[in-house]
Every structure is written in C-alpha cells, then in structure tokens.
Amino acid sequence: MTLAEVAERCYHITSSYLASSSDSAIVGSTKEALNLTRRYFLQDVFTQWNPFSKKLSFSYNGGKDCQVLLILYLSCLWEFFAESVGSSQYPAQYHQFPLRFLPTVYINQTETFTTLENSIESTRKRYFLSVYESPQNQTSMPEAFKKFLDVHPQTEAIVIGIRHTDPFGSDLDCVQKTDKNWPTFMRIQPLLHWKLANVWSLLLYSNEEICGLYETGFTSIGSINSTVPNPFLKKSHSDLQNPFQWEIENAFGKRKEDINKVRVSKLSSADVQLFAGCSDDEYYPGWYLVDDSLERAGRS
Ligand code: FAD
Ligand code: MG
Ligand code: MG
Structure with missing residues (x-):
C-alpha cells in the first residue's frame, strides 16, 4: 500500500456513499454535509494552500471526528490529483502522486487511554501519516503549536476536525486565523457543520x-x-x-x-x-x- 492507494480508496468510499440509494434521513443529510466539505477543500482550501506542499498540515488525535475528516481529506486529495492529471497535456502514466506521507501534528499532553495511543499508532501506519508528536511536557495547546511551527516553519494552515457542537465551536468559520493568544496560522475547519449522526454514518459506512x-x-x-x-x-x-x-x-x-x-x-x-x-x-x-x-x- 501507498498513500496514493489509500487516498484512492478513500475517494471510492465517499463516491460509493454519495451514490448509495438509502432513503434514511441521516444518510441524506450526511451526503449534503459531505458535498459541502468537499467544496471547501477543493474550491477554497487547496486553491490557496497546495496540499502537496508543506504549507498544509493536519491535526490528528485519533478521535472519530478527525478520522472521518482524514477520510474526506484523502478523498479530496485524490480528486485534486486526478483533476490535475486530467487537465495536463501529458498522459496519465507520466504523473506520480506527489506525496508519500501526509504531514500531521499530534499534541500528546494529557494522559490518555493506551487503546487510543495504539489506535493512533496503527492509523499512522495505515494512512501514511508523518506525525509530529509534541514533547510530553505539560504546556498549553498554543505553546505546543508554537514549538511545532519552530520545527515546521513552512506550515501556513492546519486542518482541524472541530464541529459547531463542540465547546466554543458555535461561532467558528471554515477558514480563519488563530486567536491572539495563539501562534499565527490559518485554521481550516471543514467539519464544523457535521452533526454527530453524520460522523457516525460515514465512519461506520467506511468500514x-x-x-x-x-x-x-x-x-x-x-x-x-x-x-x-x-x-x-x-x-x-x-x-x-x-x-x-x-x-x-x-x-x-x-x-x-x-x-x-x-x-x-x-x-x-x-x-x-x-x-x-x-x-x-x-x-x-x-x-x-x-x-x-x-x-x-x-x-x-
Ligand atoms: P476534539 O473533538 O477532541 O478535537 C477537535 C479537533 O481538534 C480534532 O479532530 C483534531 O483535529 C484537533 N485536536 C484536538 N486535540 C488534538 C491534539 N491533542 N493533537 C492534535 N490535534 C488535536 N482554540 C482557540 O480558542 N483559538 C485558536 O486560535 C485555536 N486554534 C487551534 C488550532 C489548532 C491547529 C488546533 C488543533 C486547535 C486550536 N484551538 C484553538 C482549539 C480548538 O478550538 C479546540 O478547542 C481543540 O481542538 C480541542 O477540541 P475538543 O477536545 O473540544 O474536541
Ligand atoms: Mg479533545
Ligand atoms: Mg470531537
């Protein structure tokens, strides 16, 4: 397996979900949510921050929200790549997927369950994540991200799996700068409009x-x-x-x-x-x- 193959599989997962004929209300609203996230990535985000450069990173803590967002992100990466191949003057066989590992950041500060830690480790391998893991000293999230930027100064924007229903999530936008007490970068929050039921519907369908x-x-x-x-x-x-x-x-x-x-x-x-x-x-x-x-x- 390679990152390109995983991205292609994620693209097939989302395409197959969108093409499904279930008449459940949850599936219907999840398809709408999925299409909006897809538009955010392809039209608003990837056009400003090339996902194949080091400008964009993904914040990952192993939870259901960032896993479902990771599937969507990889699916869109594949779509973005396929579009560029389609519009190129050179035949498809001359194009190689430009990434081998996905830049990700995990702030490992609070003592968490070893089952979750193991799950982060196995997803790291399965999704070809190149994980920056913060040193395990007790600092605040903004401090930890400041250290991350010291090591990865090219990062301009970070993708986050926060939703409107999370604490302090109600007034956020898909693309916005960090707050004053945070190091400066753009926050990319394309999952804000997803309800809990939408997250479970796509995640369980993904298998x-x-x-x-x-x-x-x-x-x-x-x-x-x-x-x-x-x-x-x-x-x-x-x-x-x-x-x-x-x-x-x-x-x-x-x-x-x-x-x-x-x-x-x-x-x-x-x-x-x-x-x-x-x-x-x-x-x-x-x-x-x-x-x-x-x-x-x-x-x-
Ligand atoms: P969760 O569902 O646990 O997390 C929501 C998402 O946040 C996850 O899907 C994941 O993408 C990310 N995340 C959460 N914990 C971690 C972790 N330990 N390591 C890596 N990623 C994680 N708050 C502000 O008030 N102002 C800001 O400017 C601001 N900027 C942020 C920038 C980034 C890159 C991140 C990750 C967070 C930022 N936050 C900021 C905090 C954010 O709004 C949430 O409060 C925080 O992510 C915790 O979410 P949660 O535990 O409520 O929900
Ligand atoms: Mg959390
Ligand atoms: Mg969450």
Whole structure:
C-alpha cells in the first residue's frame, strides 16, 4: 500500500456513499454535509494552500471526528490529483502522486487511554501519516503549536476536525486565523457543520477500523482521569436501537460473513484492567448515541 492507494480508496468510499440509494434521513443529510466539505477543500482550501506542499498540515488525535475528516481529506486529495492529471497535456502514466506521507501534528499532553495511543499508532501506519508528536511536557495547546511551527516553519494552515457542537465551536468559520493568544496560522475547519449522526454514518459506512473505546460506550475521548463511557448508553438506563444498521450492513467492501460487524481496534490490556469490574456489555456502543448535546456526557 501507498498513500496514493489509500487516498484512492478513500475517494471510492465517499463516491460509493454519495451514490448509495438509502432513503434514511441521516444518510441524506450526511451526503449534503459531505458535498459541502468537499467544496471547501477543493474550491477554497487547496486553491490557496497546495496540499502537496508543506504549507498544509493536519491535526490528528485519533478521535472519530478527525478520522472521518482524514477520510474526506484523502478523498479530496485524490480528486485534486486526478483533476490535475486530467487537465495536463501529458498522459496519465507520466504523473506520480506527489506525496508519500501526509504531514500531521499530534499534541500528546494529557494522559490518555493506551487503546487510543495504539489506535493512533496503527492509523499512522495505515494512512501514511508523518506525525509530529509534541514533547510530553505539560504546556498549553498554543505553546505546543508554537514549538511545532519552530520545527515546521513552512506550515501556513492546519486542518482541524472541530464541529459547531463542540465547546466554543458555535461561532467558528471554515477558514480563519488563530486567536491572539495563539501562534499565527490559518485554521481550516471543514467539519464544523457535521452533526454527530453524520460522523457516525460515514465512519461506520467506511468500514475503516476505529478506536475500540467507542465500542465500549465512549462517545468522546479525553484524558484518562476525566472520561468514562457515556451514562446515557447504559443498558439499564434505556432501551436503544442501533441507528446505523444500514451503514454497518452495507459498509464499503463488506464481506458477507462480517455483515453485522464493526471493525474496532483491540482494547489494550491496561485498559481492560482499568475497566475490570464493569461487565462487557453494560453499555451500548458509542454510535447508538446521536444527540449532539449528550456527546460529552461521559466527560467531567
Ligand atoms: P476534539 O473533538 O477532541 O478535537 C477537535 C479537533 O481538534 C480534532 O479532530 C483534531 O483535529 C484537533 N485536536 C484536538 N486535540 C488534538 C491534539 N491533542 N493533537 C492534535 N490535534 C488535536 N482554540 C482557540 O480558542 N483559538 C485558536 O486560535 C485555536 N486554534 C487551534 C488550532 C489548532 C491547529 C488546533 C488543533 C486547535 C486550536 N484551538 C484553538 C482549539 C480548538 O478550538 C479546540 O478547542 C481543540 O481542538 C480541542 O477540541 P475538543 O477536545 O473540544 O474536541
Ligand atoms: Mg470531537
Ligand atoms: Mg479533545
């Protein structure tokens, strides 16, 4: 596998999602959200910051939002590349995908679950991410990004998987400068308009492996000391239905024998010990929750 092949696969995932014939309202609104993000990347972002240069970087913390955004980003990278090949005077065989690794940045400061750390490591390999990982001393996010820019001074813009429903996310724009107390660069936020249900719909349809914590009832993952499974997913609390049965059964490249399976990463042994005492199926999986206002109910 190469980055070019992964980008092409992501393009097939999004194309196949857009061409699907599901009549669910969630799929319909996700197609609209997807097309808007695609327009942002292809018309507003890549025309200003060439994604094949070192001007653009991707902020990645292994969570569902930046994973779904990464799939969209790679899909658009492929589309951008294919368009340039199509409009070139030279035949396609003379064009090579210009990137081997995707510039990404991970600020590793809060103590987090080893399952998430392992998941970041395996996605790093699967998506050919060249990850800048911040030194693990306790500094603020702006300080950590200042250090990142010292090492990667060509960076002009960073892609972020923040949504309007996140804390302090309601007034943000797709393209904007950082705030005064932050180092100066452009923030690229093409996922703002995505609702929780849209994220799960495309992510589960993609059939890409996701972090195993989500299957155990996590809906938002923060530090190990302040995150628990979402209490609204407790089975004793209510009777919930899976809102994404269609996505799971019809997932991209799904094999018949896996029809009801979601691909999740293995829980680390440290996290298994951490959850010892909780029964295996005490919580519904994270994707059973689609109310944005309850997404962080497991965070203190
Ligand atoms: P999450 O869903 O956890 O994160 C949202 C997205 O932020 C993720 O998808 C990922 O793309 C990115 N992200 C979050 N944590 C990390 C991490 N540890 N390492 C790498 N990427 C991460 N806030 C301001 O008030 N003013 C600013 O100018 C500003 N600029 C920012 C620039 C960048 C590049 C980033 C990553 C964040 C910036 N923020 C800024 C903070 C931002 O608005 C969110 O508060 C922050 O990303 C945390 O998000 P969350 O935990 O609420 O949600
Ligand atoms: Mg998030
Ligand atoms: Mg976070």
